[in-house]
Amino acid sequence: MAKIGINIATGSLQKEEMIVGIDLGTTNSLVAIIHPDSNQPVALREHNGTSLVPSIVHFGENNSITVGEDARKLLIRDPANTIYSTKRLMGKSYNDIRDNASFYAFKVHDDNTESLVKVQVGPQFYTPVELSSFILKELRSRAEHILKTPVTKAVITVPAYFNDSQRQATRDAGRLAGLDVLRIINEPTAASLAYGIGLNKEEEKAIAVYDLGGGTFDISILKIHNGIFEVLSTHGDTYLGGDDFDQLIVKKWVKEHKIGEERLQNDKELMQTLRLKAETAKVHLSSKDVFIDHIGDIQLQVTVSEFNKLIQPYITKTLGACEIALKDAGLKKQDINEVVMVGGSTRTPLIKSLVSDFFGLSLHDTLNPDEVVALGAAVQANILAGNNKEMLLLDITPLSLGVETMGGLMDVLIPRNTKIPTRVSRNYTSQKDGQSGIVISVFQGERDLVKDNRKLASFILEGIPAMPAGLPKVEISFLINADGILLVNAKEIRSGTEQSIEVKPQYGLTDSEVEKMLMDSIINAKDDIKTRALTEAKTEAAQLIDTTLNFIEKNKEYLTPSEVDQTNEAINALRNLISQGTKDELQFQIEKLNEISRPYAERLMDIAIRKAIGGKNISDNY
Template sequence: MSKISINIATGSLQKEEIIVGIDLGTTNSLVAFIHPETKKPVALKEHNSSSLVPSVVHFDEQKNIEVGEEAKKYLLSDPANTIFSAKRLMGKSYNDIKKNASFFSYKIIDDNTESLVKVQVGDKFYSPVELSSFILKELKHRAEHIVKTPINKAVITVPAYFNDAQRQATRDAGKLAGLDVLRIVNEPTAASLAYGIGLNKEEEKTIAVYDLGGGTFDISILKINNGIFEVLSTNGDTYLGGDDIDNMIVRYWIQQSGINEKQLTDKEFVQAIRLKAEEAKITLSSSDEFNGRLNELTLSIIRSEFENLIKPLIDKTLACCSNAIRDAELKTKDIDAIVMVGGSTRVPFIKQSVSRFFGRPVNDAVDPHEVVALGAAIQADVLAGNNKELLLLDITPLSLGIETMGGLMDVLIARNSKIPNKASRQYTTQKDGQSGMRITVYQGERDLVKDNRKLGEFNLSGIPAMPAGLPKVDVLFLINADGILLVKAKELRSGIEQTIEIKPQYGLSDTDVEKMLLDSVTHAQDDIAIRALIEAKTEGEQLLEATEKFIQKNANHLTQKETMETAATMQSLQLALTMNDKDLIHKKIEELNEISRPYAERIMDEAIAVAVKGKMV
């Protein structure tokens, strides 16, 4: 069996084509590319402006969209229509984020299910994929304006701990923004590349990447061998970052200056004092004290007080470092290099603390805001075939996945993934007592399987009769070094399993692959709109079925008013399902949830009370 060797972007890339590296961040995002003359990575910015674009999206009353600095102005004046930290929602269900729901000042739909979260702005509903695509679109436009060349291909970075769903969501956001996403790269890997670590194929190193951003902290331990980066462990705190440092300074000033409660309810004052705190933090990185004024207030702080304030936060990050090293089954002395990422690592006290913890100097020569994007640009250059030093393993030319409810393509192994590779995901049944599941394997980049290429199918039969949603079917995709794809499905409760083997090359020429890729970018907008509509309809149908079952079972616990209101709202949702308007369907789903939630909780509480009294086992 011969090994598949496929040109990375299928078909030779024209040299004038620019592939950019994008750091899609929680707080800020930016774009970098390899400068055609210096051959060095540079972050794109206009004149003296910052390379950073705040990851904030604002919708005005006419639903016009603003992104970046312009949108950031509305965080306090129009919080319900200003979306920040959309990256935290990527690939998440409401159940994943409900503990921290109060962190978000905009409306996240609580449908109490495992379906992916949606954000409501007025009467429209947006997925985190759509929100992230607005940021990526702004970055694309900005880059095209600066380099005066169309940009259609990108490498996008994600945290090392992102799971498969979050990575796929990032890929989808890129596609929706009109970008062909050649590779999703781990942020710590990109940061290492920016320092030249891992560029030498002979090199063998274990490194720590300490990343303290605006709103998140993570530490990754990587092993680099023969140009291959392996994530040994990750740890961190997704609600700890530079913003917390600013807040500590604000609290210090509140105590020192006797600021009254009334002032703290004034949004403009709160924003102004927070900006002063940020200014103080930056000043104290190069001076021993900060003195400023805000209206009639004098605000000052010296460096030693500032360091005392933030020490508990830094200790928290160092505890995460200890955990990551322990999980990697290493000692601090085993770490060969420490790379600093994120604007907050500019604070000298943080650098000193990390250096003391690891017992060696840190790598901080590259701008910590830009280091991830610069590394992504280096990776993009490799994919463009310009950097012959770095080894590129064989890759999958097109995405591989299976058909899910509504004829949708669920990608398990994304295009441009290295070979060999494996990925698995769990699925469940749609109907009560369903005894079989058809697994159909497809190849392609489109959202509907009808637009992709069918590779094979098999039936997993003999699933024990259980209520819908209870069986757990694990589907595993495994590509070996010869490019043979093995697909295995196993029902975890009963242990029954079935396997199919699909031979390599999948019968496609480079021209076929090129056409499929082109179609996927051309139709991205329509595809994602159709996917969103199908998912909304599926969710609506499942909710109607679940509500009907619940009412039949608990009819005598409902008041006549509750029964009548529920029936009317169900009818309204049923009608919405016949129309091709996903926002209307989501609106009706939300209305049905609002009506049923109070009595569902009441009935549940009554059942628990009875069980506690010992009347039920």
């Protein structure tokens, strides 16, 4: 008997496969689909009419997790356990965000390394991937509730400037949320699709996408030809957005009422309340001339002219970025055919006016700027589902391709569904001092451990000159040609030593085997991510132990017996945890060892600097 699905929400016949478009935003996130009746993209809305889910996660008692508007309400009452702007942390190390760490009311973990940043909530540590997966799970759950059908496949958007690690982190978050991420597409491409730009294969246009959201700004210059979107250039500021407009209003009020810095530091609730009131004021001034409110006996007021004067330098900065993007693209203002406005902050009348004047064009701003990216993702999802035969999709890789790294982990270089031909390179290094050869093992699959994936090839890059661990730079390149042949090349940059191998990545796999590998990756995603996190923590611990012991051995004369004893005690505790500890226990002990070693490491650095300034040679100890 054939089964026919009916969408209870719309009364329409339900297609077998529902692929949704997701805008995973810095401030808000949402889901969109192509409506089965109108064949137009629509954002999924709750019964209260809202489509936006605040990208905020709150951790409560007994490990309870709250996402969205309910979490947003806890920003004031429980700031230390309420995580926001996770997208800014994706694919970043602490060193990448160090200068802006004070932006966060919660604890961003400084592990003094280049490894991916973590957020500490009580004794627990969370990666941006895990935090983003909680938001995606909530989006998926809401979509299933509204559509009354399972949602397992999605197109997710990212900023055009996201690098490979940030895109991979977004994919991982989707997989952890139980989603098969069919495609990661650039936000400006999605916004253009939402306005129907590029759907006509005959048109050739240059488009400027001005995207000013809550937390970030970017301007992208796109060229469309034969239905293919090419990002010519992108420029912007990951710390410029509506949040900054809020902060300007807050600073105005703080100055007017002489609220001291110490009071703000000690009263996080007041700080968050001021920030939320400022956000309300900003929205209010998009259509009104003055905002008046109060917090207790603190009277709050700001006029639209005051607001415009405050934000003018920031808007000028965005227009400067537009100039740079045009120059990088090799275009002039008059070469731009369309200007698309994206992001809630573009509702500000002054911004619309100045951007229109800058390009000398009327703006595409009729669609909801908060929803336009998700709507475009839905258009792309519809194409992937095969419902739009007018657009050609280039051949793609059916499964991810990568190499084995420390701990038996799979490091993906080419994610599945990447258009081919394509080329990707990434740098690696040695694990041991004096290592003369590195084994390059190539795998295909979606699991986090290589043992669960399919091995395609393996070869040894030999002849690496003897160097300390971490010094050799080995560039591994994957090139897939138009015939689907994978060429893997490994080259040690300093010595020029090189080795290549040719692989056929799709050989011997049937469609059902590919499907099974994909399904296994989704079913085991939660365990896989936990295993990867634990393996990475163990690897980090082992490397820190080796580095610290080496440091002590070379610099013992400069350390007190107490410092050496404390360090050895912490090292032994960490070593014991490697075999039986949890990820969070390992992270906690790693931080403890870092805290013990940091003071004397800094002291020795000061000695080295003093010697250098004095014109003396610095000992090999440093």
